């Protein structure tokens with residue numbers, strides 16, 4: 036039984052994986068929080084490291100037989116610290132949510148106040164939204180964007196912070212196309228005596244490659260996922276100043292999690308190493324150049340970009356002038372082989388299920404080695420689909436969608452992924 040391949044052991048699951056490989060190969064993955072992990076990262080994820088319990092931390096485990104896991108986790112920790120220049124790293128959080136939960140657990144008591152960006156303005160569910168544990172366990176308040184610029188207004192955030200005197204300020208977003216100035220956030224936090232945390236899940240690779248200002252010198256804790264721009268395995272990490280090291284470690288284990296996923300920690304170590312390799316910085320720069328080219332192309336087709344462009348890996352497109360919802364646009368684009376997600380735009384009159392916007396991003400297509408010329412083609416196709424993808428009776432225009440899909444597949448074939456699979 037142990038020696039059978041997945042094809043021999045389970046043709047149903049193997050079949051679905053095969054179909055998914057086909058989908059990933061033949062479509063443009065433009066959800067900005069997704070990426071293609073390397074074969075080396077996936078080799079660690081799919082390795083015998085999955086077979087072991089290793090509760091505790093390196094050289095302080097609750098299980099026997101951990102000698103290799105101690106070395107592995109210490110390697111991942113050392114690589115994370117070196118990559119981000121952090122005093123301390125915890126590489127065990129299974130998800131960004133767990134990392135954030137542990138950060139709050141380390142810094143706050145239940146009922147303490149925090150100030151973060153609201154979800155409708157581009158923040159994240161785990162930054163205090165009322166439907167999330169964070170909003171239920173803590174006293175959460177929100178800053179938004181400047182109504183004139185749709186960008187962070189640090190003076191307004193300072194005024195709000197002075198009024199609220201929160202114990203924690205969170206900097207970080209999941210749908211914000213501009214630079215986040217962590218130094219300004221630190222000034223605000225210092226002025227009101229708050230702790231500062233940054234959640235850099237989206238921009239982690241950009242930060243590691245010095246293509247985005249670095250939060251580490253300014254923050255008490257920095258959390259991130261590892262699978263977005265960083266291109267590692269699906270998982271997370273938390274970095275902190277030395278003074279928080281013990282509290283953070285205790286918060287992750289035994290506070291929030293029990294057994295660590297050692298195969299994923301192995302894959303994180305691989306990813307941290309890849310992020311130090313020659314080529315990673317250029318990859319991150321190209322992500323940004325591609326996003327900016329896509330922005331220019333879409334603007335040529337009269338698309339309204341929130342903030343008028345992008346400094347990072349994603350665009351937020353307000354579709355109001357195109358008379359189409361984010362949901363319908365994303366579904367039409369998917370039918371044409373371009374996979375983006377619908378997204379709320381600032382002050383969106385529609386619900387999160389419909390939305391007035393989409394949030395395309397370039398990390399995964401840049402991993403395929405696509406560049407500015409391809410971004411122009413993709414921008415043209417997006418315009419064709421959104422401008423002409425519906426018939427006058429509201430049904431999908433199969434001719435337009437089919438024609439674009441054929442061109443998308445041709446492009447994907449020219450930029451293959453996982454060729455040896």
Ligand code: DSN
Pocket residue numbers: 068131159209
């Ligand atoms: N789901 C992630 C994103 O797409 O931004 C954030 O958790």
